[in-house]
Amino acid sequence: MNVDALINWVEAWAPPEWQESWDNCGWQIEPGILSQPAGVLVCLTPTLTVMTEAIRLKEEGAPVNLIFAHHPLIFSPLKSVATGNPVGDMVRLSITHGIGVYSAHTNFDQVADGTADVLSQLLELKDSMPVVPTQDGLGYGRVGDLPGPQTLDELLAMIQTKLNPPNLIHSPMADLQQTIDRVAVLGGSGASFMPAVAKTGAQAYLTSDCKFHQFQEGRDRNLILIDAGHYATERPACAKLVKKFRQQGVVWTQLSSNDEDFRQFW
Structure with a gap:
């Protein structure tokens, strides 16, 4: 090709x-x-x-x-x-x-197998749909039900395993033993989508680049905000792109091994 x-x-x-x-x-x-x-x-x-x-x-x-x-x-x-x-x-x-x-x-960001859709796939969300529809069945973010109820602690552990971020940040008021059924996801900087996420019935929202006052907003909207970092929430979609390019007949393609997170926690 x-x-x-x-x-x-x-x-x-x-x-x-x-x-x-x-x-x-x-x-x-x-x-x-x-x-x-x-x-x-x-x-x-x-x-x-x-x-x-x-x-x-x-x-x-x-x-x-x-x-x-x-x-x-x-x-x-x-x-x-x-x-x-x-x-x-x-x-x-x-x-x-x-x-x-x-x-x-x-x-x-909007398409099937795009940044949000791949996060939805990784968390195995059922009946996943866009948080903010822009096209027929497509749009920004995804929201869906977990395969089965999980405690917040279990959900955080799964996100850590699937995305391997250097650090996970979550809303401080959250009870780690509370049951989570419905989750919204949006790769990259997604805090501005919180008003839309709050209308979906999601109890937890996985995204990145959340600021102090956005965590406060999450609390006020009864959303558990989970920040896994920009790199960790978007890099999986890049890996999926390599597979899609191979399916299209690209003979040589691979994921960069020198792509950078730009953040280091001490």
């Missing part, structure tokens, strides 16, 4: 026009690789570390020509592209080594 055919498939599955107005999905850098067979390194965030990994793999003989990322490389309009600037260095290395960068962000 050539790069252009792969991107056409991606954009039929997760159309860029579904992105939010502030977002920047699609090609970040396209160095003339569309007609080449796709060799894809999948990552959460397109950083210089990931680009260095792609270059090393290419020098070792892997046919890498595309970094497929969830987060965009370019958010704000560029006023210059210069050496010493991280984006400028990415552009220089991309063109020099023939490795493109493509991002699927808020469009990927």
Whole structure:
């Protein structure tokens, strides 16, 4: 499968026009690789570390020509592209080594096998549905019933096992022995969706990047807020992308081993 055919498939599955107005999905850098067979390194965030990994793999003989990322490389309009600037260095290395960068962000959040849907699958939620529908059967977040009632302590242990975050944060008022039946999930920064989550009947909400006052809001909405971190809640969907690309006929694709969490707990 050539790069252009792969991107056409991606954009039929997760159309860029579904992105939010502030977002920047699609090609970040396209160095003339569309007609080449796709060799894809999948990552959460397109950083210089990931680009260095792609270059090393290419020098070792892997046919890498595309970094497929969830987060965009370019958010704000560029006023210059210069050496010493991280984006400028990415552009220089991309063109020099023939490795493109493509991002699927808020469009990927909404779809089947997207960031929220994969979290729902990992927790084995039954009758899962979007928290905020945007398309027929698609949308932001997922909410559903656990396979069977669990204590909050058991739910937290399962999340720790499935996502392996460096740290789990949860609402302090929560009784660890209380029974949880219904859970909402949204990968990445999802605290702003709490008003919608509260209407779904979910008792617990797994997301990330929650602030002090958002935990207070969770308490006031009778929601147990569980923050597993941005990386841990979105990285599983990147791993699922590798499997989907292989199913589409991409001969060489793998998950980046140098993708970074950017957080360390001491």
